[in-house]
Amino acid sequence: MVTVYTSTSQLPTMSCCDFFHSSELMQIYEQTMRHRPYMAVATNEQGSVIAHLLAVVRNGKCRIFGEGEYVEMDAHEKERVFGDMLSAVTSKLSGKVFYIEVSDLSTKMFAYKHFRNNKYFPIHWLQVYNSLHSKAPDERVSRQLLSKINQAKEMGVETKLVENESDFKSFYKLVRTYYNFHLRKFCPVKAFFKALNDSDNAQLFITTSHGKTIGAAAIVRTQGNSYLWFGAYLEKVYPKLLPDFMTIWNVMNREYRLSIRHFHFMDVGLPFFKNTYYDKIIQFGGRTVGAYRWFRFYPGILNRIISIFFK
Numbered sequence: 190m191v192t193v194y195t196s197t198s199q200l201p202t203m204s205c206c207d208f209f210h211s212s213e214l215m216q217i218y219e220q221t222m223r224h225r226p227y228m229a230v231a232t233n234e235q236g237s238v239i240a241h242l243l244a245v246v247r248n249g250k251c252r253i254f255g256e257g258e259y260v261e262m263d264a265h266e267k268e269r270v271f272g273d274m275l276s277a278v279t280s281k282l283s284g285k286v287f288y289i290e291v292s293d294l295s296t297k298m299f300a301y302k303h304f305r306n307n308k309y310f311p312i313h314w315l316q317v318y319n320s321l322h323s324k325a326p327d328e329r330v331s332r333q334l335l336s337k338i339n340q341a342k343e344m345g346v347e348t349k350l351v352e353n354e355s356d357f358k359s360f361y362k363l364v365r366t367y368y369n370f371h372l373r374k375f376c377p378v379k380a381f382f383k384a385l386n387d388s389d390n391a392q393l394f395i396t397t398s399h400g401k402t403i404g405a406a407a408i409v410r411t412q413g414n415s416y417l418w419f420g421a422y423l424e425k426v427y428p429k430l431l432p433d434f435m436t437i438w439n440v441m442n443r444e445y446r447l448s449i450r451h452f453h454f455m456d457v458g459l460p461f462f463k464n465t466y467y468d469k470i471i472q473f474g475g476r477t478v479g480a481y482r483w484f485r486f487y488p489g490i491l492n493r494i495i496s497i498f499f500k
Contacts, residue, residue: 191277194228201230203238207258208390208411210243217384218245221377227281229257229274240267242274244282244289247375251282251289256299272303279307279485291483293455304483310496311481315457315467318414319475321445326438329474338438341431344398348406348439351386351393359402360395367405367421376419382407396422396436403427404436408444414451415444433469441473 194200197216205211210228218226224247231240242257256271275291282289291309293316294300304311319329327335351360361379368376385391390411396404403426407419417440422433441452454475458464471477486492 191229191231191273193277193281194230195225197228200228201232201238203230203241204260205241205258206412207255208388208409209254210241210258211390213388213390215243217381217388220384221381223247224377224381227251227278229277231270231274240270240274242271242278244278246282246286249285249287251278251286253278253289253291255293256295268300268303271300272306275300275303275307284487286487288484288486293453294480297478297480307485308489308492309483309485310492310499311483312499313460314480314482315460315464316478316480317454317457317467317470317475318478319441319452319473320450321441321452322448322450324474326441326445326473330472334434334472337431338434341429341435344430346396346398346403346430346432346435348394348396348404348436348443351395356395357383357386357393359397360393360405363395363402363405363423364407364419364421367423382419385409391418394436394440396432396439398427398430401427403430404432406436406440408440410444410449413449414453415449416453416455418455434472437470437473 197212197219200212205213208214215226215228218224224245227244227246229242229244230238233239239262240257240259242253244251244253257274259267259270262270279289292314319326351357361382365376368374382393385407386393391407391409394406394408395402403423405421406417409416409418417437420436422436424431424433444452454470457467457470486495
């Protein structure tokens with residue numbers, strides 16, 4: 190049985206190891222303006238929780254990151270339970286959102302049949318990650334890039350944790366300004382980032398040079414991996430200081446020293462358009478994985494029309 194909850198106060202007792210599907214993140218979204226979370230919880234005949242999936246609605250659009258969290262079960266059973274939760278969320282949000290988007294699945298073909306049964310269609314997407322457990326970051330980059338990074342360090346560029354109110358103000362000001370100039374990006378309110386910074390599963394960083402904040406990043410750590418969730422850089426204002434490369438490089442090296450297994454770049458983008466962000470991050474020597482993002486638009490006639498363009 191699957192129940193969809195809209196409040197953390199209603200949630201049953203359950204284990205949360207995946208931050209992106211945790212009651213903690215659900216509570217953060219509850220307290221974030223213009224966001225509404227939905228937690229699909231699957232239980233067995235004895236009433237025990239066997240899986241849960243967090244979906245978040247913002248401005249009429251729903252996003253699901255990954256396939257959720259499960260007790261130990263085989264791959265076939267996992268896909269079946271996921272299909273049940275997906276059906277419940279799809280039904281719950283029918284007529285309430287413009288579309289539902291499911292991204293960052295563990296494998297390209299995960300639950301293919303269940304997505305199709307719920308009238309979702311796939312769009313090819315790029316996923317990039319660096320394996321930190323097999324090689325150090327400086328073993329993967331070119332000598333040319335490493336030389337530029339060292340030059341930026343000599344010019345006083347450094348990255349540090351957001352540890353006080355002054356650091357946080359600098360972080361949020363840069364992120365908000367950066368995202369306002371990128372129409373396809375969305376910057377949550379200040380309270381969201383404060384909650385992230387207070388979490389044991391996330392950290393905020395700023396990159397500075399001689400007192401000026403030139404880069405910012407928000408990292409989530411979950412299940413032994415790190416995810417670059419938000420990033421903002423003044424690369425056009427300070428091109429010689431490499432705000433983008435230095436922020437990512439310093440954060441990635443910090444995660445390496447913490448024995449993080451993989452460093453994931455979120456929302457890399459589509460593979461069939463010129464993608465400057467992809468061109469940038471691939472220079473860190475990461476691995477590119479072809480993946481699907483699944484979409485379900487409302488109403489059904491619109492869904493059928495849009496899906497034709499991605500066949």
